[in-house]
Amino acid sequence: MAPKSTFATSTAKPPCSVSTLFFSFTLICTLSISLFFLFNTTHQSKTSSHPSLMSQNAPQPLNNSxxxxxxxxxxxxxxxxxxxxxxxxxxxxxxxxxxxxxxxxxxxxxxxxxxxxxxxxxxxxxxxxxxxxxxxxxxxxxxxxxxxxxxxxxxxxxxxxxxxxxxxxxxxxxxxxxxxxxxxxxxxxxxxxxxxxxxxxxxxxxxxxxxxxxxxxxxxxxxxxxxxxxxxxxxxxxxxxxxxxxxxxxxxxxxxxxxxxxxxxxxxxxxxxxTHLLPRLHLSKNQKRQTLLYFKGAKHRHRGGLVREKLWDLLVNEPGVIMEEGFPNATGREQSIKGMRTSEFCLHPAGDTPTSCRLFDAIQSLCIPVIISDDIELPFEGMVDYSEFSIFVAVSDALQPSWLVGHLRSFSREQKDRFRQNVARVQPIFEYDNGYxxxxxxxxxxxxxxxxxxxxxxxxxxxxxxxxxxxxxxxxxxxxxxxxxx
Structure with missing residues (x-):
């Protein structure tokens, strides 16, 4: 399964003068690409190694590959x-x-x-x-x-x-x-x-x-x-x-x-x-958020997701909380984008499994995740410190009437801004798409x-x-x- 470059040119041998020009052009392009990625490697390594988010004790590779x-x-x-x-x-x-x-x-x-x-x-x-x-x-x-x-x-x-x-x-x-x-x-x-x-x-x-x-x-x-x-x-x-x-x-x-x-x-x-389903919101584009807590998803789930139905009943009539049924598909995508981008916190309860793509949609939307899933396992732990940009709540606490809303309202503006800045720093870590x-x-x-x-x-x-x-x-x-x- 040896790869074949999608950037390949014709294998037919051109005249000498064209070949020379082509070689020069290719060399210039190659050097440009190399310099581009050298710059980006240096730049991104600086922005992604924020000491409060990336573990300083994580094992480092010996040969970088x-x-x-x-x-x-x-x-x-x-x-x-x-x-x-x-x-x-x-x-x-x-x-x-x-x-x-x-x-x-x-x-x-x-x-x-x-x-x-x-x-x-x-x-x-x-x-x-x-x-x-x-x-x-x-x-x-x-x-x-x-x-x-x-x-x-x-x-x-x-x-x-x-x-x-x-x-x-x-x-x-x-x-x-x-x-x-x-x-x-x-x-x-x-x-x-x-x-x-x-x-x-x-x-x-x-x-x-x-x-x-x-x-x-x-x-x-x-x-x-x-x-x-x-x-x-x-x-x-x-x-x-x-x-x-x-x-x-x-x-x-x-x-x-x-x-x-x-x-x-x-x-x-x-x-x-x-893979996140909603587009990335850059911190420079962030605007004032009127809603305290937002959730969009199915109310009824199985197994560990039974907590979701209980949370729904507790939160649906709380001021400042929006609970919506649905999935960010073609018809609900714009609604999901608006909901996450105008809310301070995004609820992430367990479903049929402990996690879902909702968490990564929240991160890309700069909506501070509120994770209520006692059995959750998260990507890149030991490399990323989730406590710097997410709120973790025990199921037993979340199911106490009015406890969760009161807890979220207790965070100061400075604390929420710091959480959101940290969310912005980790957005690239959860990106798959290379755009090609x-x-x-x-x-x-x-x-x-x-x-x-x-x-x-x-x-x-x-x-x-x-x-x-x-x-x-x-x-x-x-x-x-x-x-x-x-």
Whole structure:
């Protein structure tokens, strides 16, 4: 899967004089790009290393890169899935208005790197696309990328598995949701099976037991049928909420069908940000905020999200509080933008899982997050100090009548301004989009992709130790998955 530059020129040999001019032009452009990124690297490193936000004790890389080998999966399991997505007319789940417009422009085109869906149900999980896009970008344009792609697995620190698991799952849910939890007639399961069978048959997997392989599983239902088989790997997930148990109805109350908590751990896995759905508001554009607290989302949720319904009933009639049903899709996007940009605080209660893209929409909107989710895990902890720009409230306190509103009103104007300034400083850290077609091009230097690879880099000593421990075990003896940690 060697990359081919989207910036490539014709291979036909021009006349000598044209060749000389072309060479000179290319040299000038290359030097300009190099100077641009050198400047930006220096500039962004200064702005992103604010001592109160970025941990001074976070492990620092020794060689400023992590070496990544891309497993040789067929295109049908990544960009080919996007071809499949864009070829559909779509149903209520896949038929987002923004995507219909994109489909109409792609009908006559065959792109090597198609765009990712704008449908918010899918876009929020787009980490797989941007990570892959960075790795597929020609090396000369990857100035500043923390991950260095290698083409010999023996030279790699980790093996990246290029499966667009979210797109695969959402295709199945959009076309035939009824068979999603089944194996027969389930194309997503067939793709999962193809990925796992291929990967487990490679020498790289056999050598490490899969512990140095990286899977992107941002959608809570991604690779749902094969999770136990890839449990030893490094999993990039948005939280651990979808891993602990299945709905009792789906599992028939059988513990053997439940996802075991030992399959995920902060010791080996990485929490990554959702992709924000709302545009970034720069601090210089911030205006006076009239509303105290804002929330837009579904009132009724399951499992840990039951607290949301209780909070709703407590807050809906409070002065200065806006509670709205809905999702920032095509029809509710402008309403969400206005609500978050005109509110001091944005509520972030647990839903079906402990977190959601709502948190990152709030950050991009300079709305101070109020996090009410006792089991939440957050991206880049140890690298970012969330307490400097977010309010954390225990569920037990939040459910006391009038307590939360009183607590938020107790913050002074100076305190809120300081929180908002800190929110502005961390906005770039949660940005995936590099602004290039197909995601092929230089990435934001302090953006989410680089932060993810830095976090994976921190895991390497523990991963290597686990591989060595496995090798010393006598035949027939397995190493238990001890993933308990706090």
């Amino acid at each position: 992590i070496k990544v080998y891309i497993a040789d999966l067929p295109r049908s399991l990544n960009y080919g899935l996007l071809d499949k997505y864009w070829s559909f007319n779509g149903d209520s789940r896949l038929g987002n208005d923004a995507d219909r417009e994109i489909r109409s422009t792609l009908l006559s085109k065959k792109l090597k790197f198609p765009p990712y869906p704008e449908n918010p149900l899918i876009k929020q999980y787009s980490a797989e696309y941007w990570i892959m896009g960075d790795l597929m970008t020609p090396e000369e344009f990857r100035i500043g990328s923390f991950a260095r792609r290698v083409f010999d697995a023996n030279d790699a620190d980790v093996v990246f598995v290029p499966f667009f698991a979210t797109v695969s799952a959402e295709l199945q849910l959009g076309v035939a949701k009824g068979v999603f939890r089944k194996k027969v007639g389930n194309e997503d399961y067939e793709r999962q099976r193809e990925v796992v069978d291929f990967i487990k048959g490679t020498e790289e997997w056999k050598r490490s037991g899969g512990r140095d392989h990286v899977f992107v599983l941002t959608d809570p239902v991604a690779m749902w049928h094969v999770r136990a088989e890839i449990a030893p790997a490094i999993l990039l997930v948005v939280d651990f909420g979808g891993w602990y148990r299945l709905d009792s109805k789906a599992s028939n109350s059988s513990s053997s069908d439940m996802i075991q908590h030992t399959q995920v751990s902060l010791l080996k896995d990485v929490i990554v940000p959702y 077609p197909g995601g092929i091009g230089p990435i934001p230097l302090d953006g989410a992709v680089n932060q993810i690879w830095k976090k994976v880099y921190q895991k390497l000593p523990m991963i290597k130790e686990a591989i060595v421990r496995e090798k010393r075990k006598p035949p027939g003896v397995s190493v238990p998955l001890r993933c308990h940690c706090t």
